[in-house]
Amino acid sequence: MKIKYQIFLSLLFLLSWAAAAHAKLNIVASTPDMGAIAKEIGKDKVEVTNIAKPTEDPHFVDAKPSFIVKLNKADMLIEGGLQLEIGWLPNLVVGARNQKILAGEKGYLVASAGVPVIEVPTTADRAMGDVHPMGNPHFMLDPVNGKIVAMHICDQLCQIDASNGAYYKDNLKGFIKRLDQKLSEWQKMLEPFRGTKIVTYHKTFPYFANRFNLNVVGTLEPKPGIPPSPTHINSLIPMMKNEGVKLILIEPFRERKTPEFAASQTGAKIVVFPIMVGGQKEIEDYLSIFDYTINQVVSALKTKS
Numbered sequence: 605m606k607i608k609y610q611i612f613l614s615l616l617f618l619l620s621w622a623a624a625a626h627a628k629l630n631i632v633a634s635t636p637d638m639g640a641i642a643k644e645i646g647k648d649k650v651e652v653t654n655i656a657k658p659t660e661d662p663h664f665v666d667a668k669p670s671f672i673v674k675l676n677k678a679d680m681l682i683e684g685g686l687q688l689e690i691g692w693l694p695n696l697v698v699g700a701r702n703q704k705i706l707a708g709e710k711g712y713l714v715a716s717a718g719v720p721v722i723e724v725p726t727t728a729d730r731a732m733g734d735v736h737p738m739g740n741p742h743f744m745l746d747p748v749n750g751k752i753v754a755m756h757i758c759d760q761l762c763q764i765d766a767s768n769g770a771y772y773k774d775n776l777k778g779f780i781k782r783l784d785q786k787l788s789e790w791q792k793m794l795e796p797f798r799g800t801k802i803v804t805y806h807k808t809f810p811y812f813a814n815r816f817n818l819n820v821v822g823t824l825e826p827k828p829g830i831p832p833s834p835t836h837i838n839s840l841i842p843m844m845k846n847e848g849v850k851l852i853l854i855e856p857f858r859e860r861k862t863p864e865f866a867a868s869q870t871g872a873k874i875v876v877f878p879i880m881v882g883g884q885k886e887i888e889d890y891l892s893i894f895d896y897t898i899n900q901v902v903s904a905l906k907t908k909s
């Protein structure tokens with residue numbers, strides 16, 4: 605009887621040890637682009653949940669209360685910061701009551717920390733309704749910033765789960781190597797179009813444009829977050845004609861009427877740019893955001909209008 609009991613105990617011990625060995629770290633990312641990088645670094649040691657859908661405007665996410673449960677069990681929360689998530693994430697975090705993911709804890713990561721932020725306004729430029737009051741929060745569309753974010757995620761995973769530190773560092777190395785190879789490919793593809801003038805719907809693409817030497821000369825929105833108005837469009841169209849704007853970049857969630865009108869008046873091409881992993885079936889990971897969209901941009905610029 606005693607022996608049986610001991611066998612039972614050792615089995616129990618083995619089972620709980622096996623469960624612990626396979627327990628994955630729960631990571632919640634505010635948007636799928638950062639979630640995809642967390643997956644690159646954590647691979648099978650992490651379970652990643654993204655709050656924003658890939659086809660949603662990251663400023664205005666319909667954050668379901670079910671995410672409170674995910675955040676309650678999270679070992680790590682990754683957010684972009686620069687007030688991108690200000691309208692929808694803070695309430696979820698308060699509701700989750702999870703000490704591990706609060707500011708200052710190692711389970712909390714603001715991905716924009718350490719990224720060179722552009723378009724930081726001075727107080728004088730601040731306008732009512734501007735959704736970029738801390739600078740442009742769409743930094744993930746420069747793959748070099750994706751690399752910085754990957755390094756942050758790796759550092760923080762190494763702190764939370766030191767026993768797998770070598771694994772995370774290895775994955776980071778592999779990711780950076782692939783990213784660097786791809787980056788020079790993408791730069792070569794876009795080099796013939798250096799300096800091309802483009803218009804975008806929202807200021808989603810300045811980081812992308814800066815990296816690949818495209819020149820954003822205007823936006824369909826008069827200010828970030830303020831919908832296009834007839835007055836603004838009426839002054840934008842002659843400017844687009846004068847400047848010879850070739851391309852209008854829009855995100856998949858935008859209305860099409862305004863860009864189509866501007867395109868019809870100016871001869872510019874519209875490219876729909878899925879800004880998140882999963883925004884298009886071909887976009888399965890962070891690097892394929894750029895593979896997909898750069899191909900689209902190149903073919904739009906190649907064809908003569």
Ligand SMILES: [Zn+2]
Nearest residue numbers: 735806807828
């Ligand atoms: Zn924005």
